[in-house]
Amino acid sequence: MADLARIAGVSTSTVSRALTGHPRVNPETRLRIEALARSLDYSINSTAAALRSGINQTIAVVVPYEPGARQSLTDAFFLGLIGSLADVLTERGYQMLLVRTDAGELPGAGLLVRTGKAAGLVVIGQWHQHAQLNALAAQGIPLRGWGARLEGQRYCTVGSDNLQGGRLATAHLLRSGRRRVAFIGDVSLPEVEQRYQGYLAAHRTLHVPADPALKLTEPFLPAGGLDAAQRLLALPSRCDAVFACSDVLAMALISALSAQRVRVPEEIAVVGYDDVQLAAYFSPPLDTVRQSVQAGAAALVDALLARLAGTTPPSRLLPTELIARGSVRAEPSRSAH
Amino acid sequence: MADLARIAGVSTSTVSRALTGHPRVNPETRLRIEALARSLDYSINSTAAALRSGINQTIAVVVPYEPGARQSLTDAFFLGLIGSLADVLTERGYQMLLVRTDAGELPGAGLLVRTGKAAGLVVIGQWHQHAQLNALAAQGIPLRGWGARLEGQRYCTVGSDNLQGGRLATAHLLRSGRRRVAFIGDVSLPEVEQRYQGYLAAHRTLHVPADPALKLTEPFLPAGGLDAAQRLLALPSRCDAVFACSDVLAMALISALSAQRVRVPEEIAVVGYDDVQLAAYFSPPLDTVRQSVQAGAAALVDALLARLAGTTPPSRLLPTELIARGSVRAEPSRSAH
DNA sequence: CCGCATGATGCAATCGATTGCAAATCGCGC
DNA sequence: GCGCGATTTGCAATCGATTGCATCATGCGG
Incomplete structure (x- = not known):
């Protein structure tokens, strides 16, 4: 110069x-x-x-991996969310720093802000790190997370309405006449727990008893779907429907079921969660609960920018939507059988 | 301090x-x-x-969008690559800046380096911007791209061996006894053109004539697969196999075919490209050409870091691998029919 | 007891911009 | 011709570190 x-x-x-x-x-x-x-x-x-x-136009998007297990970032929903975050941040004139970190080291992510690398943090991912996020927020780090709203939360989150989502999915199955609906997911994750609460609520509303034996804990990985299929088929009294907590889980499950010549939706109906891009093209086309990644990304960014501007908007619950396609009731135009 | x-x-x-x-x-x-x-x-x-x-440990990963069309970042393969890049860069002690930019403004991405925001660039995506990348490279911007190696290229790329990939996929179909293999993809993209060359080469090697009427130009979007299905079924003399240039295209195609009660693989066999996570769980499980995103990301990063260190390694072609599952020949254990 | 090698610390310049305040310039009316 | 307000421009301090070189302290041999 x-x-x-x-x-x-x-x-x-x-x-x-x-x-x-x-x-x-x-x-x-x-x-x-x-x-x-x-x-x-x-x-x-x-x-x-x-x-x-002193002006910094970059936001760090932090994606923790499970402590120890250095599994790579493959989750279809979160990858989609990252893509949308990149789009939204660009549109708002910000740069996006994509950061992977051990979930145990999450507080270290605060350094990104304290050292001036980023103006604020968006934390994305499946995690159990409620306390750590609280600690970060208490240090005054501008922070927004994707996920459930919890008791005693000092940071603000944006997430879809998991209770409603779980209720929608389950009610959809029960209304189609199913009576034994299995639940697949890892309820130690807050979001999944809330979906399970929705599952229970739908049973209550529709006066159908929920069988605790049908609650299967599985991780958010294709292998979880395969394992769930084994366990479901080994059950003394079989289920006639499954609510899987992610589309990937649902697809892996259906794949394993059809390998065992169990027909979906005729014998077992399936509802997934997320509405990932490929859900519509699966066969059968997947019924699922949509959480819009675009809306989620926009809400996260807006909430964080609001925080940076000094205001403190409350946590937000984004509405979910049930998308019916063909894995619960075969649609006449699509059914190949 | x-x-x-x-x-x-x-x-x-x-x-x-x-x-x-x-x-x-x-x-x-x-x-x-x-x-x-x-x-x-x-x-x-x-x-x-x-x-x-003067030390900068951040690398910008640039994902251009088509000029004008502000389509959001959803491609499953590239999202996966981004995830892997984040992992690899973190491991190497670098930060990753994820940047979206209009493909027409690609030269502007040079500013990221010139202004000191990033030490180098990794350019990812489907693009026609050969000349623009050359211009960037000529300015001395440290740069690596994902994609095909082209004539007169002054920047260095890492990509999978598309010629070999196209040949593997096509030979696999021809060897299974298919004789009329359609090709779906956008050959204006260099990578796709090379896959098409592989497709032709396989026909030559196996002494099967390739019918130019079976070459369908479609974009890399689910809609492309749906459209391709319409066009294929309307053909005067039907094909008995399809080589689709991405798994998403293949899955959308299969979905549309089964909606029309055309059975895969019995009536039409299908091979995809990429081996995205869900390909294995599709029904039928998808035969595809795998390009490893982990290997690709690692090669890209290593090549860029080598460039930053002063050496200039040549462009790299990563080997591809055919994964046979069930969309060409039904596997006995999996066939549901 | 002195000189010197050695290791630890401090001084001050520097990286490349931004910005409050002062100074310079200009135009215009009286 | 002079004064004054409005524009433009420049000076110099500043942001928060890093680093070459000088200085200081220490220990040891002579």
């Missing part, structure tokens, strides 16, 4: 003001400087600018 | 040296300063450090 100033015959102050769009510069000086900058292809060093002005 | 120095009774030089692990500090002074820093929970401002030292 000093060079540029010398060549242009002005001071660096003027160059700085010209290039940052400061109003107190002579318009023609600005034009001259801009042209010169372009011809030298010079552009402002953003590190120095950030240091001096 | 000045405060910390005052409290510790030393100069900021010493604090800096203690905290960055400089050897010329008394070990016990260092311990004292580290303890103090921890108790005040102070940590080095990385913006200032980066400014002064």
Whole structure:
């Protein structure tokens, strides 16, 4: 910048003001400087600018992995959410830092803000780190998380209405005449627990008893779906429907069932969760509870930006929507049997 | 840092040296300063450090969107690649900036490096921006791209061996006895064109004539698969196999075919490309050409870091692998019919 | 007891911008 | 021709570290 100033015959102050769009510069000086900058292809060093002005337009999206297990980031729903976050942040004029960290080291993510790398944090993922997030929030780190709203929460979250989602899915199955609905998911995760509560609520509302033996704990991985199929088929009294807590789980389950020549939806109806892109093209096309990644990403970003601007909006629950396609009741136009 | 120095009774030089692990500090002074820093929970401002030292440990991953069309980032393969890139970069001690930009503005991505936001670029995505990438590379921007190797390329790419992939997929279909194999993909994309060349090569090798009428141009979107199904079924002389250039395309196609009561693989065999996570759980389980996102991400990062270190390794072609499951020949244990 | 090698620390310049305040310039009316 | 307000521009301090070089303390041999 000093060079540029010398060549242009002005001071660096003027160059700085010209290039940052400061109003107190002579318009023609600005034009001259801009042209010169372009011809030298010079552009402002953003590190120095950030240091001096204290303004930071980058947000860190933190995706913890389970402590120890360095499993890679593959979850279809979260990947989609990351894609949408990138889009939304770009649109809002922010940069996105994508950060993987051990869930046990989550408090260390606070450094991203304290060291000035990011203005705030969006935490994404399946985790049990309620307390750690609270600690971060207590340190004053601007923070928004995707997930359930919990008791004693000092940070603010955005998530879909899991209770409603669980209720919708389960009611859909019960209303189609199913009576023994299995639940697959890891209820140690708050979001899943809430879906399970929805599952129970639907049973209560429709006066159908829920059999605790049909609650299967499985991780959010394809292997969980395969395992669930084994366990369901080994049950003394078989189920006639399954509510799986993610589409990936549901698809892996259906795949394992059809390998065992169990027909879906005729013998066992299945509802998933997330509405990932491929759910519509599965066969049978998957009935699922949609949580919109676009809406979720936008809500997360807006909430964080609001926090950075000083306001403190409450946690938000995004509505969920049941998408009926063909894994509960075969649609006449699609059924291949 | 000045405060910390005052409290510790030393100069900021010493604090800096203690905290960055400089050897010329008394070990016990260092311990004292580290303890103090921890108790005040102070940590080095990385913006200032980066400014002064000129060291930048962040890499920008750039994902262009088609000019004008602000379509959101949903491609399963690229999302998976992004996830793996995040993992690999973290492991190598780098931060990852995820950047969306209009493909027409790609040269602007050079600013990320010139302004000091990132040390180098990884460009990901389906694009026609050969010339623009060349321009970036000519400006001296450290750059690696995912994709095909092209004539006159001044930047270096990492990609899977599309020619081999196309050949593997097509030969697999022809060897299963199919004689009319359709090709679905957008050959204006270099990677797809190479897969098409592989498709032709396989026909030549196996002495089967390739019918140009079976080459359908479709974009990499589920809608492309649906459209392809319509067009294939409307053909005067039907095909008995399809090589689809992505798994998403293949799944959407199969979904549309079964809605029309065309059975896969009995009537039409299908091979996809990518081996996305859900391909194995589709029904029928999808035969596909695997490109490993982990290997791809690692190769991209290593190539870029090598470039940053001054060496210039050549472009790399990663091997592809055919995964046979059940969409060409039904596997006995899995067939549900 | 002195000189010197060695290791630890401090001084001050520096990275590349931004910005409050002062100074310079300009135009215009009296 | 002078004074004054409004614009433009420049000076210099500042953001928070890093680092070459000088200085200081220490221990040890002579």
